[in-house]
Each structure stands twice: as structure tokens, then as C-alpha cells.
Amino acid sequence: MKLTICPKCGGRLEQVLCAGIEVDRCLYCKGMWFDSFEAETLKVVQGSESLDVGDPQTGDRLDKITGEVDCPRCDRQMIRMVDIDQHCIWYEKCPNCNGVWLDAGEFKKFKDNFKGQGILGQIRHVFKRKRQS
Numbered sequence: 001m002k003l004t005i006c007p008k009c010g011g012r013l014e015q016v017l018c019a020g021i022e023v024d025r026c027l028y029c030k031g032m033w034f035d036s037f038e039a040e041t042l043k044v045v046q047g048s049e050s051l052d053v054g055d056p057q058t059g060d061r062l063d064k065i066t067g068e069v070d071c072p073r074c075d076r077q078m079i080r081m082v083d084i085d086q087h088c089i090w091y092e093k094c095p096n097c098n099g100v101w102l103d104a105g106e107f108k109k110f111k112d113n114f115k116g117q118g119i120l121g122q123i124r125h126v127f128k129r130k131r132q133s
Helices: 038-042 056-063 106-116 118-132
Strands: 013-018 021-026 032-034 079-082 090-093 100-102
Touching: 021 038, 032 038, 038 100, 038 106, 056 106, 100 106
Parallel strands: none
Antiparallel strands: 013 021, 021 032, 032 100, 079 090, 090 100
């Protein structure tokens, strides 16, 4: 099923390709739809952050939409979630198809979190240093 409408701003979605994976990106707000596990797969792909071309301020504004946000894939109401490692990343996830909506700027944060391994990676690093001392 081809996606056409942005769940946040109502803009039209276009398909963009990265490492053989099709991601749907809004032509207006630049938010992105990732089918199940695509965001996880792409965060380890070098250069995939180039998909996230949107203005983070627009993403922050749209991120404040906390009412009903429907899945662009199956029309079910999505659940608002927070990234366990970076509490500044709030995203929407469909409980039915497991797709994820990231507002503009959030995929770059998500990917940067992977590079730095987030708060859990930092905690592991501290304990590893203490054991080596």
C-alpha cells in the first residue's frame, strides 16, 4: 500500500531511497515514516542522516501535537513514545504495523544517539572505566 498523506501536517508523502530501503517523507514538514525496523536498520548506515532534510524547529513544533495521530500505513491511532536513551526524542509508533513516524530533525538525533550510544552507553563506559582502575 502506497502512503500519500502526512499524519502530522496533512502534506503529501514522497518515497525516498537509502541503502535499498524506501522511506516516506513529507514534502511539506519533512517528517518521515519508517516501516517496521527501517529506522533501526538505517541508523547504522553511513550517510543515512541525509534523509532527514527538515527544519528541526518545524519538527519541534509538530512534535507538540499530542492528540490523535493516525498511522499513514493502516489508519490506526498511533502511540506517542519517548526514546529510552534520548528523552528529547518523542515519536509516534503504530501498535498494529509497528511503523514509526519521526518529525523533522528526529532521525538525525536518533542516529547521533546511536553514534554516542546514548545514556546507557555512557553508563556502561563509566562502569568499564571504574573496573579498569
